[in-house]
Amino acid sequence: MPAVLSVNGLRRVYGETVAVDGISFEVGQNETVGLLGPNGAGKTTTINMILGVLAPSSGTIRIEGVDIVEDRVQALRRTNFAAVYAPLPGNLTVLQNLRFFGLLYEVGDLPARIGEMLEAFDLKKFRDAKFGVLSSGEQTRVCLAKAMLNRPRLLLLDEPTASLDPATARDIRAKIREFTVRDKVGVLWTTHNMHEVGEVCDRVLFLSRGRILLEGAPGTLPGEHGKETLEDLFITVAREPLTFGGG
Amino acid sequence: MARLRRTAAIALRQYYLMRGSPARVLSHFAWIVIDIVLWGFITRYLNTLAPSGTDFVPILLGAVLLWDFFTRVMLGVTMAFLEDVWSQNFLNLFASPLSIREYVGGLVLTSVATSLLGLLVMVVLATASFGLDFFAVGIMLIPFVLVLFLFGIALGILGISLVLRFGPASEWLVWPIPAVITPFAAVFYPVATLPHWMQWVSHLLPPSYVFEGIRAIVAGGAYPGSALPWSFGLCAFYILTAMWVFSGVHREAVRSGLLSRYKAESSA
Numbered sequence: 001m002p003a004v005l006s007v008n009g010l011r012r013v014y015g016e017t018v019a020v021d022g023i024s025f026e027v028g029q030n031e032t033v034g035l036l037g038p039n040g041a042g043k044t045t046t047i048n049m050i051l052g053v054l055a056p057s058s059g060t061i062r063i064e065g066v067d068i069v070e071d072r073v074q075a076l077r078r079t080n081f082a083a084v085y086a087p088l089p090g091n092l093t094v095l096q097n098l099r100f101f102g103l104l105y106e107v108g109d110l111p112a113r114i115g116e117m118l119e120a121f122d123l124k125k126f127r128d129a130k131f132g133v134l135s136s137g138e139q140t141r142v143c144l145a146k147a148m149l150n151r152p153r154l155l156l157l158d159e160p161t162a163s164l165d166p167a168t169a170r171d172i173r174a175k176i177r178e179f180t181v182r183d184k185v186g187v188l189w190t191t192h193n194m195h196e197v198g199e200v201c202d203r204v205l206f207l208s209r210g211r212i213l214l215e216g217a218p219g220t221l222p223g224e225h226g227k228e229t230l231e232d233l234f235i236t237v238a239r240e241p242l243t244f245g246g247g
Numbered sequence: 248m249a250r251l252r253r254t255a256a257i258a259l260r261q262y263y264l265m266r267g268s269p270a271r272v273l274s275h276f277a278w279i280v281i282d283i284v285l286w287g288f289i290t291r292y293l294n295t296l297a298p299s300g301t302d303f304v305p306i307l308l309g310a311v312l313l314w315d316f317f318t319r320v321m322l323g324v325t326m327a328f329l330e331d332v333w334s335q336n337f338l339n340l341f342a343s344p345l346s347i348r349e350y351v352g353g354l355v356l357t358s359v360a361t362s363l364l365g366l367l368v369m370v371v372l373a374t375a376s377f378g379l380d381f382f383a384v385g386i387m388l389i390p391f392v393l394v395l396f397l398f399g400i401a402l403g404i405l406g407i408s409l410v411l412r413f414g415p416a417s418e419w420l421v422w423p424i425p426a427v428i429t430p431f432a433a434v435f436y437p438v439a440t441l442p443h444w445m446q447w448v449s450h451l452l453p454p455s456y457v458f459e460g461i462r463a464i465v466a467g468g469a470y471p472g473s474a475l476p477w478s479f480g481l482c483a484f485y486i487l488t489a490m491w492v493f494s495g496v497h498r499e500a501v502r503s504g505l506l507s508r509y510k511a512e513s514s515a
Contacts, residue, residue: 014504048507051342055502076344086342089260089334096263103256104343106249130267146339 003062004029004154004186005050010059012045012210019045021210022059027154030184032177034197034218037207038238043190044085046207047156050188051081063154077106082147083158087139090132094123094142097131098149105150117145121175137168144172148179155180157189161196169193173200194231204230206237213237253345257353258360261327275361279315279369286311287377305383305465307435310458312369312379314434317395317454318425319365323358324403325410325421332415337509347497351490354407355400362396384464391457394478398453401485402428408493411500411509433458453478453485 005027012020020042027033035043048054050061052072061068066075088097098117102110118124121141126134131142140160147155157176161169177200180187191197197204198218206214214221214237218230227233265271290303297303331337340350373379382388406421413420431445432454438446449455456478460470500506 048504051338053338053341053501054504054507073344073346076342081342083338086338087335088339089331089336091267091330091334092260092263093267096260100256100260100263101339101343103252103259104340104345106252106344 002029003027004031004064005188006060006062006065007046007050008060008062010046010049010061011057012042012049012054013057018210020049020056023207023210023212024059025205025212025215027186027188029153029186030181031202032180032187032189032200034201034204035188035190035207036192036194036197036204036234041207042210043207044083044158045210047081047083047158047188047190050154050156051079052076078150078153079156080105080147080150080152080154081156081158082140082143082160083156084160084162085158086143088131088143088146091130093128093130094118094134094145095127097142098146101146102149107150113149117149120148120179121145136163137165137172140164140168140172141175144176151183152185155185155187157187159191160189161191161193169196176200194229194234197230206234208237249344250346250349253349254352254356257327257345257350258356260353261330261357262360264330275319275365276368279319279365280372282311282315283308283369283372284376287373291377304377304379306462308373308377308379309381309383309461309465310434312366312373312381313391313395313457313461314425314429314432314454315369316362316366316392317399319362320358320396320399321403321406321425323361324354324400325406325418327354327357328407328410329415329418332410332418332509335509337506341501341506347494348490351404351493354403358400358403359396362399366392384461387460387464387470390475390479391460394453394457394475394482397479397482397486401482401489404486404489404493408489408496411493412496414509428452428454431455437462451481453481 003026007026008024009022010020010024011018011022023046035046037043045054049056050068052068052075055069063075063079068075092100095114098114099110102114107113118127121144123141123145126138131139134142140163144160160176161172164172173196179185189201201218204216204218204221205212214225216224222228222230222233225233227236286308290307293303293307294301331340370381374381384391402424406424409420410418431448432452433449434454438449438455438459441449456474460474463470497506500509
């Protein structure tokens with residue numbers, strides 16, 4: 001499976017604090033990798049570096065072989081993201097937002113692609129509504145429509161279902177899977193919902209204090225470490241990182 | 248082509264905002280209309296006091312109009328940028344393939360549109376209500392307007408650099424910039440009126456050559472040929488410097504982590 005994302009020796013330091021401590025991993029084509037860890041583990045810092053909005057202290061990030069630091073524009077052309085902390089401009093309508101970001105991402109035949117996204121994410125009736133007045137679930141769907149707009153090769157999802165009710169979250173997950181499987185997208189997905197991880201991730205990385213402590217398939221990893229569920233394993237990693245080599 | 252589309256997208260976003268918000272449109276015209284009306288009556292009154300034949304309209308009202316144009320150019324850039332600050336849109340923007348040049352280009356494009364509209368409104372109002380002959384200086388009007396436009400762009404880019412570097416609260420540093428420059432720019436009086444040290448500052452400001460030129464031409468005198476290339480040279484220097492500063496501030500914001508954490512309450 002060719003790597004869509006290659007992270008090598010990535011490190012980020014804020015003064016005396018090491019937020020990300022020399023991590024290396026890959027995300028393959030048509031692979032969904034869960035980036036798990038307690039609050040402050042370095043997940044969002046890692047995603048910000050992959051998106052080019054935060055410079056690494058050292059290490060490299062390559063998206064389809066292109067170094068994000070050396071050629072940011074080329075690397076981000078087929079990348080996209082959705083994050084709970086990055087809402088779209090609330091004073092633009094859904095349609096205006098999709099047009100605006102479609103132009104930024106050089107989407108070909110933009111009107112047709114926007115039509116597809118509105119249809120796929122059930123947003124047709126909201127096309128002329130301002131983003132800011134939509135409910136959390138509707139806003140999440142618009143953010144995902146924006147994230148899929150440029151047919152990304154790499155998709156970064158930072159807690160995409162964090163503010164959704166279970167039924168809406170399940171629908172959203174299904175929709176994301178439908179797109180990523182069809183277009184063979186590599187996905188890096190952060191979440192605190194272990195049920196979600198089991199449902200969508202092919203592989204997980206446990207991050208604590210900026211280091212990757214564990215890596216493996218969500219179905220087998222808990223058993224390999226004497227735990228019944230992924231949630232038990234998560235809690236143990238969060239509380240006793242030293243047990244797994246974190247320090 | 249892709250670069251142009253991304254640049255146009257930035258301007259399109261501002262168009263969408265204005266189209267959906269009459270308050271935004273009004274803010275672009277309200278102050279300049281008030282200024283023209285106020286100064287129109289002041290010049291009319293001054294004409295009644297002055298010796299016969301003296302006409303303050305081209306000197307004062309014309310100056311106010313062009314200075315307001317310069318201010319609108321600068322604020323056109325900063326307001327478009329602040330819309331992204333207020334809507335916390337930086338992460339979405341700068342995590343896209345948009346380059347800094349394209350982004351600033353989009354802000355400038357927005358400013359071109361809004362300031363030219365503003366200029367049109369002012370010229371129509373000043374001509375219809377107070378008899379201003381906007382084209383009294385002839386063909387020289389084109390380079391004069393261009394100098395003011397370029398200098399406004401330079402100051403606008405410098406203003407957004409300040410806001411990006413020091414956080415959203417520092418926008419209050421940007422609004423008074425035109426007012427701070429006014430005494431040095433010889434808008435209402437000749438440079439020779441100023442004390443020696445202020446004249447030195449004045450010589451470094453491109454608008455001072457514009458307003459000196461307008462006064463000279465209206466008085467029937469000649470405009471020194473070297474003044475125009477010098478003022479264009481200064482504009483080019485300020486624009487390049489402002490772009491260099493903004494690129495540096497952006498690079499530092501990416502390095503320090505400020506950009507990824509840039510929120511309404513953040514500041515460095």
